[in-house]
Amino acid sequence: xxxxxxxxxxxxxxxxxxxxxxxxxxxxxxxxxxxxxxxxxxxxxxxxxxxxxxxxxxxxxxxxxxxxxxxxxxxxxxxxxxxxxxxxxxxxxxxxxxxxxxxxxxxxxxxxxxxxxxxxxxxxxxxxxxxxxxxxxxxxxxxxxxxxxxxxxxxxxxxxxxxxxxxxxxxxxxxxxxxxxxxxxxxxxxxxxxxxxxxxxxxxxxxxxxxxxxxxxxxxxxxxxxxxxxxxxxxxxxxxxxxxxxxxxxxxxxxxxxxxxxxxxxxxxxxxxxxxxxxxxxxxxxxxxxxxxxxxxxxxxxxxxxxxxxxxxxxxxxxxxxxxxxxxxxxxxxxxxxxxxxxxxxxxxxxxxxxxxxxxxxxxxxxxxxxxxxxxxxxxxxxxxxxxxxxxxxxxxxxxxxxxxxxxxxxxxxxxxxxxxxxxxxxxxxxxxxxxxxxxxxxxxxxxxxxxxxxxxxxxxxxxxxxxxxxxxxxxxxxxxxx
Amino acid sequence: xxxxxxxxxxxxxxxxxxxxxxxxxxxxxxxxxxxxxxxxxxxxxxxxxxxxxxxxxxxxxxxxxxxxxxxxxxxxxxxxxxxxx
Numbered sequence: 015x016x017x018x019x020x021x022x023x024x025x026x027x028x029x030x031x032x033x034x035x036x037x038x039x040x041x042x043x044x045x046x047x048x049x050x051x052x053x054x055x056x057x058x059x060x061x062x063x064x065x066x067x068x069x070x071x072x073x074x075x076x077x078x079x080x081x082x083x084x085x086x087x088x089x090x091x092x093x094x095x096x097x098x099x100x101x102x103x104x105x106x107x108x109x110x111x112x113x114x115x116x117x118x119x120x121x122x123x124x125x126x127x128x129x130x131x132x133x134x135x136x137x138x139x140x141x142x143x144x145x146x147x148x149x150x151x152x153x154x155x156x157x158x159x160x161x162x163x164x165x166x167x168x169x170x171x172x173x174x175x176x177x178x179x180x181x182x183x184x185x186x187x188x189x190x191x192x193x194x195x196x197x198x199x200x201x202x203x204x205x206x207x208x209x210x211x212x213x214x215x216x217x218x219x220x221x222x223x224x225x226x227x228x229x230x231x232x233x234x235x236x237x238x239x240x241x242x243x244x245x246x247x248x249x250x251x252x253x254x255x256x257x258x259x260x261x262x263x264x265x266x267x268x269x270x271x272x273x274x275x276x277x278x279x280x281x282x283x284x285x286x287x288x289x290x291x292x293x294x295x296x297x298x299x300x301x302x303x304x305x306x307x308x309x310x311x312x313x314x315x316x317x318x319x320x321x322x323x324x325x326x327x328x329x330x331x332x333x334x335x336x337x338x339x340x341x342x343x344x345x346x347x348x349x350x351x352x353x354x355x356x357x358x359x360x361x362x363x364x365x366x367x368x369x370x371x372x373x374x375x376x377x378x379x380x381x382x383x384x385x386x387x388x389x390x391x392x393x394x395x396x397x398x399x400x401x402x403x404x405x406x407x408x409x410x411x412x413x414x415x416x417x418x419x420x421x422x423x424x425x426x427x428x429x430x431x432x433x434x435x436x437x438x439x440x441x442x443x444x445x446x447x448x449x450x451x452x453x454x455x456x457x458x459x460x461x462x463x464x465x466x467x468x469x470x471x472x473x474x475x476x477x478x479x480x481x482x483x484x485x486x487x488x489x490x491x492x493x494x495x496x497x
Numbered sequence: 498x499x500x501x502x503x504x505x506x507x508x509x510x511x512x513x514x515x516x517x518x519x520x521x522x523x524x525x526x527x528x529x530x531x532x533x534x535x536x537x538x539x540x541x542x543x544x545x546x547x548x549x550x551x552x553x554x555x556x557x558x559x560x561x562x563x564x565x566x567x568x569x570x571x572x573x574x575x576x577x578x579x580x581x582x
Contacts (some may be wrong), residue, residue, distance in 0.1 A: 112544070118522070156508060158507065161560075166559075174545045177558060186558070187556075187557045187558065188558045188560055188569055189557065189558070189559050189560065189572065190559070190560040191559065206560075209560060209562075209567060210560065212567060213560055213567040213569075285550060288550060289547075289550055291512070292512070292515075292543060292546045292547055295512075295516060295519055295539075295543065296539075296540075296543040298519045298522075298523070299518065299522065299536065299539040299543065301521050302519060302523055302536075303522060303523035303532065303533075303536040306527075306529065306532045307529075311527070337544075341577060378559065479540065
């Protein structure tokens with residue numbers, strides 16, 4: 015390129031650009047496609063979208079970049095400390111004379127082996143039919159109690175419980191804690207699912223954990239967990255928080271949620287919605303019944319009106335007939351016949367009106383009974399109504415009692431006056447005397463009671479004195495002559 | 498299966514029955530007496546449904562093995578920050 019012979023000495027001297035150009039050609043030509051493993055550090059995503067990082071091992075490091083366009087292939091979010099395998103090439107940045115590793119793709123180290131195991135198990139279980147849609151149990155429409163298999167620590171359990179309680183306050187939640195990563199976690203998760211089945215008092219099981227690396231989630235890719243989920247009589251929702259793909263548990267589970275929170279949302283009925291549904295039905299129920307009663311009472315009123323009209327018409331009709339008859343019979347001494355007809359008509363009218371009244375009464379009573387029952391079904395209203403009634407009754411009772419007392423008092427006063435007027439002592443005060451016969455004590459009222467010489471007793475206001483009748487009694491005293 | 502599941506089915510069935518009752522009343526071609534019976538049944542059903550929704554106790558339990566059988570132990574709620582969550 016820019017290779018010039020130095021003018022004075024003739025030595026071949028390179029410019030920096032030329033040198034870097036040569037290095038670039040050599041390096042890039044030598045490493046067009048390589049796999050490198052190492053640990054990520056200084057991981058940074060620039061606003062441009064490119065990712066810059068350093069890949070290192072115990073003794074060495076190399077700068078690395080992943081261009082924005084390659085990020086699509088990333089199936090996890092790398093972070094500092096992650097051990098990864100990078101597929102890429104070496105690139106030289108002329109301007110700075112630096113070389114770097116350009117990553118075309120990146121996968122967590124160990125993924126290959128895990129991935130192979132995953133694919134193998136997936137194939138095996140799929141062949142057994144464990145993932146078949148027909149095997150999947152429907153989730154309960156309303157779960158009254160939820161079993162949870164997860165770690166008692168960490169965000170997952172908190173998220174699930176929070177979400178369950180938000181959607182259905184008071185929902186029964188039964189946690190069967192289990193480690194969700196590390197040695198033996200898979201067997202413990204499987205056992206926890208079995209235990210909830212043995213316990214039996216849950217409507218649905220959520221088995222899961224929060225997000226993590228593929229290794230962290232691995233327990234949910236193990237056969238023992240898959241088998242436990244498949245064997246569960248209670249529907250199982252898998253809830254493994256993961257950005258990458260599915261776990262085996264997701265394939266076997268009766269429903270799959272992408273996060274613990276989402277699982278809780280799938281599982282928990284929304285109490286508010288249920289309450290609203292019941293309230294709406296209740297409202298409709300009352301509305302319909304009221305309509306029905308109103309329609310019925312209107313019907314009764316209509317009926318009454320029509321019956322009344324019919325009755326009047328019939329009476330009219332009979333009256334006309336009667337008039338006609340009376341006219342026709344005039345002059346033929348028809349009085350008896352007319353009277354008979356009249357009586358018959360009166361009887362009929364009375365009977366008819368009685369029947370109509372009875373019918374109306376029955377209908378009214380029916381409507382009233384219905385209304386009473388309607389009222390009874392709303393006890394608070396009824397109590398209020400009854401209270402008002404009671405108050406009214408009390409008032410009316412005390413009113414009538416007062417009236418009664420007043421009447422009684424009047425009567426007593428009057429009687430007392432009357433009695434006073436009849437008190438014989440009063441009469442004697444006014445100068446009258448009571449004469450009784452000494453023989454038999456009878457009061458002398460007429461002359462016939464007085465024989466000449468008979469002994470009598472004369473009672474006056476302050477005492478009595480004996481006397482003897484002398485002479486012949488003389489009649490003829492007229493009313494009024496006394497005074 | 499479990500008594501819980503039975504309860505759920507009853508709730509669902511009761512809800513369904515309530516819907517039936519309402520739609521029958523909506524048709525409105527029934528005798529008053531029959532309507533009243535249905536209405537009373539409906540109100541009873543509403544009460545049962547509401548009671549069921551209200552009776553859920555807010556609790557979080559932990560499954561523990563007690564000899565051969567299982568039982569549950571009360572746990573603190575997630576809102577209590579002293580809880581193991």
